[in-house]
Amino acid sequence: QSALTQPASVSGSPGQSITISCTGTSSDVGGYSYVSWYQQHPGRAPKLMIYEVSNRPSGVSNRFSGSKSGNTASLTISGLQAEDEADYYCSSYTSSSTLVFGTGTKVTVL
Amino acid sequence: EVQLVESGGGLVQPGGSLRLSCAASGFTFSNYWMYWVRQAPGKGLVWVSRINSDGNNTNYADSVKGRFTISRDNAKNTLYLQVNSLTTEDTAVYYCARGKYVVGVWGQGTTVTVSS
Numbered sequence: 001q002s003a004l005t006q007p008a009s010v011s012g013s014p015g016q017s018i019t020i021s022c023t024g025t026s027s028d029v030g031g032y033s034y035v036s037w038y039q040q041h042p043g044r045a046p047k048l049m050i051y052e053v054s055n056r057p058s059g060v061s062n063r064f065s066g067s068k069s070g071n072t073a074s075l076t077i078s079g080l081q082a083e084d085e086a087d088y089y090c091s092s093y094t095s096s097s098t099l100v101f102g103t104g105t106k107v108t109v110l
Numbered sequence: 111e112v113q114l115v116e117s118g119g120g121l122v123q124p125g126g127s128l129r130l131s132c133a134a135s136g137f138t139f140s141n142y143w144m145y146w147v148r149q150a151p152g153k154g155l156v157w158v159s160r161i162n163s164d165g166n167n168t169n170y171a172d173s174v175k176g177r178f179t180i181s182r183d184n185a186k187n188t189l190y191l192q193v194n195s196l197t198t199e200d201t202a203v204y205y206c207a208r209g210k211y212v213v214g215v216w217g218q219g220t221t222v223t224v225s226s
Contacts, residue, residue, distance in 0.1 A: 098160055
């Protein structure tokens, strides 16, 4: 039940693109197409941004995109905006029929 | 409107107990797996427990196994988490969340503070 590994922080200027990685194992990220990404602003509940690796829920900007290669998933935010400054967490379904979350990444808009 | 509303958190002494509740509305509660996820102050999201749609299959994180019990009452559209033998390490915001492979709906959280 080890957390998925994410970089602690990523930053970018408005308009730029940034990518957050999420590394797991073959028992979670690498074994399933059930990787999700969540955005969390301070004091707020997490919000689903990407599900099943690359799908966006209704209402989520198309500036957010997801992908996966092997045991590593990635979230890309293009056209970075001030409102994107938040914490981001990945999660994956696991071989134990549970979820595991990533360590979290703080995104700073410079 | 799909909604999850947690309650039952509070200040409790080490070794104490609480029963957290999560009232669901706006969807067919009995069709969904449910999770409890917690977040300690300044820390990340951590999965705590999950229960399948009819309540006969549960899982727990190693850190809470034997101390926490997840349950549900589908007739009352309510999810529960009985938390016993609390330690300071259990201090966190506890979220209930809906989903099986993806957690798509979250409550606003209830805060549990363990302190003497």
